[in-house]
Amino acid sequence: MDRRSFLKMGLAGLATAAVGVGVSRSPIPLPMFGQRAANGDESPDHEQPAAHKWVMVIDQSKCIGCDLCLAACHAYNDTPPDISWSRVEEVEPTSDGKRVFQPTPCMHCEHAPCVEICPVGATYRRDDGIVMMDYDRCIGCRYCQLSCPYGARYFNWEAFTSPNPDVPHAGHPEVPRRPRGVVEKCSFCVQRIDRGLQIGLRPGFDPDATPACVVACIYGARLFGDLNDPDSLVSIALRNRPDAYRLHEQLGTHPRVYYLPAEQEEESADYADLADSEEVHP
Secondary structure (H helix, E strand, C coil), rough: HHHHHHHHHHHHHCCCCCCCCCCCCCCCCCCCCCCCCCCCCCCCCCCCCCCCCEEEEEHHHHCCCCCCHHHHHHHHCCCCCCCCCCCEEEEEECCCCCEEEEECCCCCCCCCHHHHHHCCEEEEEECCCEEECCCCCCCCCHHHHHCCCCCEEEECCCCCCCCCHHHHCCCCCCCCCCCCCCCEECCCHHHHHHHHHCCCCCCCHHHHHHHHHHHHHHCEEEEECCCCCCHHHHHHHHCCCCEEEEEHHHCCCCCCEECCCCCHHCCCHHHHHHHHHHCCCC
């Protein structure tokens, strides 16, 4: 799949029959997962601004609650059937009665309660804003799970040893399974982002460097990209939708996941075309 095909299918909502994420099968080494990588230390007071600010935008006018995103997440992150790093819930319908869904992954908060409360530093925030888990440090106290106002953390009660029912039809695992007794969560598919950057790909534009849930959404309900880049799809979307909102903003957590309300369906934009019109050059 080339970049333009990906944008038109995954981000502009031209439906196809494909469900797989289309990750490259070339032997590219994965970054460390579940441990602190050299560039992954928390540094909220760094003197230099971070090179990237990863953000997800969810267009509720396009989400139909099909759960293709969840199947891709299960497959590529190899989660057990009873744990979903994201969830899709039906919420209040639009004024004209249209059903509305609210996907809820980890919010990767700038002021994350889970980071602040973890007694052993197993939850930490990278320079680029991704909130990560160090599974070797996690002691299973579940303080982070209790402190998360979005219910986006899940305790691994049992070792996952059975076959993954979403493999291979929804994708192939890219990270190792987590051990029993730790808390799991969405990582924005950090392995895809880091691997893609290493080989010159652009997360949000190139499918092999973009979170699996975003690529799997054939309706274009999810966008991903760098908010530091004014030409990214997320920057364009948020510029064009001043009504975008974040969950529980009153708590001061500053989530990195934004929502476009479904009430604006008639004005729902084709952000891939907007990117072309603004002469975005990946």
